[in-house]
Amino acid sequence: MPRRAPRPGDRVIVRRHLPDTPGHLTDVIGHVVSLGPLVVRPQSVGGLPSDAEAVTIPDELIQVCKVLPPRRVRNSDIRAVETATAAAFPGIEHRWCGQWLLRAGDGITERSNSAAPLGRSAGLSEVPLREIEAFYAEHDLPVRILIPDRIGNPARTVCAGPAWCTGPDIVVMTRPLHDLPVPDLPDGVTHRVDEQPDEEWLALYHFRGRPLPEHALNLLRTRIDGHMGFGRLLDATGRTLAITRGTITESGDGRTWLGYSAVEVVADHRRRGLGTQLGTAMLHWGAQNGAEMAYLQVLAANTAGIGLYDKLGFVEHHRHRYAELDPRVTPGR
Template sequence: MVLIERISQDANLPQVRRLEAVSFRAWPAASVHYDGSWQIRLTGGYPSKRGNCVVALDRSDISDIRLRLEKAARKFESYGRPMIFRETPLAAPQIIESLKEDGWQRFEESLVMTLDLAALDGHDGMDHLPSHDIGRFVDASLTLHGEDPALKPGLAELIGNIKPPYGLFLKEVPGNGPVAAAICVQDNDLAGLLQLVVDGAHRGQGEGFEMTYAALRWARMRGARLAWLQVVASNTAGLALYRKLGFREAYRYCYWRPEAQ
């Protein structure tokens, strides 16, 4: 998919700030440093881009852009992580122009989508009770995502560091392993859906819909009123699923990396 030329700055900025804040709590980095309003997020044990990136949170904070990027790069180097900048509508245009001038490459555009949870009333679906067995969930998630089992300690630590209440949703077939998995994080009146994945052999059979519906219904019963999620723009199957449930785009973000990476 061709990336749009510039992340729109016409988004509802108060909503963007709130959703960015809850997403940070829902997917916590192991180490967070601030340089002015820039947040430098680093997670040595798990290579998530959301957990290893620089995020600018105030459009007016544009001083010493290149110097600050160099300082951040040294922190990434010390963690053994590639330098990544995450562009949201909160990033000043001057920062993005500096990245372009210095040859940074733009990649992986994603949508942040929201849903009024009252809309779930129009659907039927099975209930799945959340698990609290992090080890079992991590094993299933790594298998379904096709990730290295050696990442288990890092992902388990990340999930264990989530502060708001959360549910680990997992469907397995005895003798055949995991079918689908998702995390739902309830942060007051907001519910975040993360890490939804369905086994390739079971896609197109309603497993993703069932898992998503169950997780969001659980959050709504606990008092959540608005759901949010992040999905890569090229994930057409995921977008179709979320739109079927009633999710609508709130804003977009993308990543930048130095040309040499």
């Protein structure tokens, strides 16, 4: 089987020639930051991602580059991040069914409208499919299930049949909130975080490139079991240039997390580094509000987004995806 080319986020080993010592080789093991040229961030002990300084390796110095299996994080850590995320996107109604958290919201975004296997033994228990189907029938919503790596294995098996449609992989990235980069805002640009978004903030926000209806936008600002902040960058005239939603929630294991989502930059100011600067400012806001760790989610196909978040010190933690039941299938089949 041919060896595939590395992609951003992959864990790799690179055997390279040393530029000033011909004939000598050395290995770099770490995670790919970007390609063309290859940039690798050396891993920490045990193969875990690190925040070490990245290494740029010119193509002519590479002898071998091999993709390695990702370092397996603990199931409890996957559950922790997913629990913090669920607290940030609770939906309009949510209830527990055994090891599963069932959420119903606007019917649009998956995070607020899916059943999540968040109980400690969910990865070893049968999926309560009849109860899940009944819950979503009660709310006139499609049956949608969150399938995180490993803790969602029973659900992955259930959703493997032809009655289910599984969406693309979503990369969950994390970073600790220490040793943060220093904010370096352009001249005349300021950062502000409000408790609630105004009309200008809401008008800028899109979900996967599309504007949300008013009821979905209202759900973004509904109170959660935690703390919310609506961040933005403004120019000297007070015009909003970029926005994001920050949440501070707990993961059930004693840790507090910053969730970072809903990033938008106005069209005439893109590709100027504002997304990175807004992210840096929000990381500091999260740390100031008691968060120890941060997480975000990005589609696996969005290599540009992954590259941006890597510059902020985020690394891949795990992946998840959503499966939706064909509405033509009889519930409780």
